[in-house]
Amino acid sequence: MHDIPQARVEEIKCSQATFQKFVLMMAKITYDAANKYFPTASDVKHPLDTTGRNIGHLSIVAAGKRSIPVCDEDVPAQDASKDKLTAKVLSAAPIYDDEGEWGSPEEAIGWRNNWFSSNFPPVNTDYTGRLDLEFGIANGCFWNCVVRRGYDRYGAAAYFDRAFQLVGIYTCSSGEYLCCPSSLMALLARNKTNNDDLEIDLETEELSQWRHAMWNWRVSTLALVTVADHLVKRKGVVNRNWAFEEDDFQTLLESTPNTFKKNFKHYIPESMRKVKDYPVNQDLTEFCDVITNLVRKFLLIVYGSSGSKNTKSCRLKRNMDNDPELQSFLEGLANSLDLVHSRDLSSFDDIVNKLTSLICNVTGVHELVGQILNYFVHPKICGTTIRRGKEMDSIQIYQLNCTLVSSTGLRMPRLMGNWEHLMTRNRYADESVALLREFQKDPQNLSVEIDKRNDSRAFPMSSFDPVHLESSVSV
Structure with a gap:
């Protein structure tokens, strides 16, 4: 292995369980085959x-009768015997x-680098420097902040002001609650008032604990963006790395489908909608407008008609109601998202908004929250579990995380294909x-505008730049 003494190479290999060796091997085969060319x-x-015919939505069953829908994946119906065989194979391997x-x-x-080469999936948004402890201390003023119930049991929360400066961090690890120490707050206040350079000894007992709290915050970042994908996955191996109380877990399951019920533009927090330099305000809303325009015009091609405005509206509704395939699709969509078909998908605008939300989620939002690669560049940046007194992934955790990413x-x-x-x-x-040809002009123009904005932004953002967006297709 590159830059690793041979004795350590053998030691690392010997520490791998049979199941882990199998996972690493299959991940490498998948990675090498899939990245030979850009699809x-x-x-x-x-x-x-x-060849697939019996295709439907995949729902991840969890917590009794509840389930989390996966609406950007279609899976063929499988024989139950195959699931039993898979379970036997997994149970036979030591884990x-x-x-x-x-x-x-x-x-x-x-x-x-040796196992997967240096060609990990490319990073969209670069947060370099903004997760460093020194950056937080130099640019923020800290105070105790309340964290939403449920999340404070396994991770942490970071708070930023409207200028994107870190204003507070509150974290929890192994039942111990940590927040910014009062002595550090006093130092910050004194130095800010006197315009002195910050001279803080981070090796003192109190402040070294704060250094560890900063690392815990990084860990929770990954947990928040992957919890829906891996925490509740049936037979998932990763689920042992997190812990929720039952009522908080139920809240998570109830809130997940609700994200698809609202208009996509409502994803922007109310407190940030009038902030001039908040990148999402323009990028997300304009991207949403582009997709909305495409969905609306396409449905009008299929179901629209000529005549006066009132006549067009009536015929449009009648044509859509009389299409059994469309109604079957909408009924399945309503069931997957916990919607009421007759109420939530009854009007033309309702259907346009829901389809737009789905498309935006599996392209733009997926590009935003699905970019977890930069958390795994370094084994000290982030992990999927918090270990008492440790600030770097173990061999097993880092190997499995790299396997997951690759x-x-x-x-x-690409969406613009x-x-x-x-x-x-x-x-x-x-x-x-x-x-479709006309539609391609809109994202191209939007991409140019986002590039111009990023030139003057304190925090450049390309998560909704159509040039970077990929489609979400079943593989």
Whole structure:
């Protein structure tokens, strides 16, 4: 292995359980095969050319009768016997926790570069420097902040002011609650008043505990963005790394479908909507407008009609109500998202908003919260579990996390690709293709505008830049 003594190479290999070796091997095969080339829109088959027929929404069953819908994935119905066989195979392999430690961060990075090469999935937004302890101390003024119930039991929360400066951190680890020490607050206040340079000894007992609290905050960042994907996954191996109380877990399950019920623009917090330099205010809303325009015009091609405004509206509603395939799709969508079909998907605007929300979630929002690669560049930046007194991933944890990133962070066809071949099998083909070609101009213009804004932003952001966005397709 690169930059790792041979004796340590053998020691690391010996520490791997049979199950872990199998996972690493399969992840490497998947990674190597999937990243030989960048997939394009033309690689996506037309539905009539695929072999799958009995396709439906995947729901992750959890907590009794509740479930979390996965609406950007379609899975073929499987024989229950296959699930039983999988369970037997998994139960036959030894699975245990190994707290073996890396000799240094460089050793872990060397292992990662050797095993998966240096070509991890590309990072969209660069947060370099903004997670450093020194940055937080130099630019923030801290105070005790209340954390939403549920999250304070396993992680932490960070608070920023409108200028994107860190204003407070509150963290919890192993039942111990940590917040910014009063002595550090006093030092900050005194130095800020006197315009002195900050001279803080972080090795004192109280402040060294604060250094560890900062690391815990980084850990919780990953937990928040992956909890829906991995905490409640059936037969998931990762679920042992987190803990929720039952009522908080129920709250999480109830809130997940609700994110798809609201208009996409409402994702922006009320307190930030009038903040001039908040990047999401413009980027997200304009991206949402582009997608809304596409969805609306496409549905009008299929279900619209000529005539007066009132006549058009009545015929549009009637045409949509009389399409059994559309109604079946909407009924399935309502069931997956805990919606009421007759109430939440009754009008044309309701349908446009819900479809827009889904498209924006699996492209723009997925690009924003799904970018977890930068947390795994270094084994001290982030992990999926908080270990008492430790500020770096164990060998097992870092290997499994790198495996997760490399085997799931596979490239998808770009949103701004040529998708015309998917619209050539019906009588609406000519109009649909013309609409798609016209649509491509809007995201291109939006990308140019976002580049201009980023030139003057204190915190450049490209998460809603259509140039970076990939489609979400089943693989």
